[in-house]
Amino acid sequence: MKFEEKLKNRQYKMLWQEYCGFLDLDIDTYMTIQNRLMLEQISLWSHCDLGEQILNGKRPETIDEFRKVMPLSTYGDYADILLQKKGEMLPDQPVIWLQTTWECGKQPIKVAPYTKSMLDTYRNNMIACLMLSTSHEKGKFNVRATDKILYGLAPLPYATGLFPLLLNEEIGIEFLPPVKEAEKMSFSERNKKGFKLGLRKNIDYFFGLGSVVYFVSLSLSSMGKTASPSNASNDAEGSILRYSLPMLGKLILAKYHCKKENRALKPKDLFKLKGFMVAGTDNHCYKDDLEDLWGIRPMEIFAGTEPSCIGTETWTRNGMYxxxxxxFYEFIPEDEMNRSLDDASYQPKTYLMNEVLPGELYELVISVLKGGAFMRYRVGDVYRCLGLENSEDKTRIPRFKYIDRIPTIIDIAGFTRISEHSIKTAIDLSGLDIKSWIAVKEYNRQNRPLLHMYLEINAASLASRGLSKEVLKEHLTVYFKYVDHDYKNLKHILGMEPLEITILKSGTFDEYEKQTGHKIKHINPSIYHIKELLSIEKQNFSVNNRRGV
Known part of the structure; x- marks a missing residue:
């Protein structure tokens, strides 16, 4: 029986137990499920061509044995098989292949295979997320087959494209605009059509990358201003609404309340969301503003191309499970992660779900169950364990907060994968005489993410070419867009210009190395080391001034 049929039969307790019952598990029962499924996966994986190739023919029979003989892996360990889509070498036959960015400037794309069992699990867990997004307490949810969801997702072959495909196998929730139409539209066209349909039919859910959802939310407010009765006859955007009295009535009422309260129009004046979900990085930058715009706090989930849908918040909106x-989850402690990032030959220690500690940072390692290809795979994401139990929602399993990508990658708003290699490539292509540099992910006064480059240019080149901060920013931006297609989308889709430049005095990096005895990391050095660098630059500047330089 499908989800929709159970809804019609009002089998609400059964549905909650079926999809959200994992929240009632204690850690021992949770690990029993993990271990059983992992043993099944080890058996499948170690007997397929991919597993035999990586394990050199070894056949571990226990999880402990597998963790000893199987090193931690990255995409490069699978690339020769997966990029050619050699499904016959995998533990189970893929039904679909998804795609995402690998490392811009070095490798273009990654592809990931999904088996039928993986898709079934993905669908069930996304339904759990849908239910929890409408929940205000344990056991209560508000999902209906007549609901409408605003389409804010990247289409297939990206992972979010699975959501409407799999969801509609179980329930006829309507996407605005319809998925087949939306896939053929530009980002702007989807927004306008979704807004138009939403005013006529209502919007019950909104789901997308936090940064994209925020941009769309601002766009909806803007479209609401232009789509008024006074300009409906001569405004291009307003004209799409002029024939619909219900739409105009909703707008008139919303504008009346906004004028009465002396504030700008917001989406919550037009729509009353039942469920609100965000995914991706940097969601903490947007959650408060999104709650203000929509009148409901977004629920964060975690899903990715390689791991599928793996985590969700609950009605408390206070950490993911x-x-x-x-x-199957393993966790690399922060100090072990940093050591392995500095020394590629070092194999860091990992801990299981029943071994994590509250307050600690961990890099996530996954083994994809149900015939997946990736085993002991470093996803590249960092979480903090918030607690092992939670009295607020009465859970007895660990709860996590998503922090960011690993320190060697700078991810801006869920769009980029900026690495040391991609920055070096952009600098080389630019022809700029940049002697030394560091790149840091920072946040501006509005709590929006940015890429801040502190760089040193040879003095002769700086003087002869008249390179100001603005010229450098413009020049480097061109080459970042060339090297990283997703960087281009920050401007194209979100209207963001994330690059900030600080020019340091000539000799600062050499003086830093002389005084500290070590080189500063190119990507995301610690705040302490950045302050040290700026202090040395200031001292060097003062000395040069006294010397008349």
């Missing part, structure tokens, strides 16, 4: 049936 990992689904026990999507992946």
């Amino acid at each position: 990992f689904f026990p049936d999507a992946c």
Whole structure:
């Protein structure tokens, strides 16, 4: 029986238990599920061509044995098989291949295979997220087959494209605009059509990358201003509404309340969301503003191309729980992570879900269950364990907060994968005489993410070419867009210009190395080391001034 049929039969308790029952598990029962599924996966994986190739023919029979003989992996360990889509070498036959960015400037794309069992698990866990997004207490949810969801997702072959495809196998929730139409539209066209349909039919859910959802939310407010009765006859955007009295009535009432309260129009004046979900990085930058715009706090989930849908917040909106049936989870402690990033030959220690400690940072390692290809795979994401139990929602399993990508990658708003290699490539292509540099992910006064480059240019080149901060920013931006297609989308889709430049005095980096005895990391050095660098630059500047330089 499908989800929709159970809804019609009002089998609400059964549905909650079926999809959200994992929240009632204690850690021992949780690990029992993890271990059972992992043993099944080890058996499948170690007997397929991919597993035999990586394990050199070894056949581990226990999880402990597997963790000893199987090193931690990255995409490069699978690339020769997966990029050619050699499904016959995998533990189970893929039904679909998804795609995402690998490392811009070095490798273009990654592809990931999904089996039928993986898709079933993905669908069930996304339904759990949908239910929890409408929940205000344990056991209560508000999902209906007549609901409408605003389409804010990247289409297939990206992972979010699975959501409407799989959801509609179980329930006929309507996407605005319809998925087949939306896939053929530009980002701007989808927004306008979704807004038009939403005013006529209502919007019950909104789901997308936090940064994209924020941009769309501002766009909806802007479209609401232009789509008024006074300009409906001569304004291009307003004219789409002029024939619909219900639409105009809703707008008139909303504008009346906004004028009465002396504030700008917001989406919450037009729509009353039942569920609001955001995914991706930097959601903490947008949650408060999104709650103000929509009148409901977004629920964060975690999903990715390689791991599928693995985590969700609950009605408390206070940390994510990992689904026990999507992946087998291991966690690299922060100090072990940093050591392995500095020394590629070092194999860091990992801990299981029943071994994590509250307050600690961990890099996530996954083994994809149900015939997945990736085993002991470093996803590249960092979480903080918030607690092992939670009295607020009465859970007895660990709860996590998503922090960011690993320190060697700078991700801006869920769009970029900026690495040391991609920055070096952009600098080389630019022809700029940049002697030394560091790149840091920072946040501006509005709490929006940015890429801040502190760089040193040879003095002769700086003087002869008249390179100001603005010229450098413009020049480097061109080459970042060339090297990283997703960087281009920050401007194209979100209207963001994330690059900030600080020019340091000539000799600052050499003086830093002389005084500290070590080189500063190119990507995301610690705040302490950045302050040290700026202090040395200031001292060097003062000395040069006294010397008349």
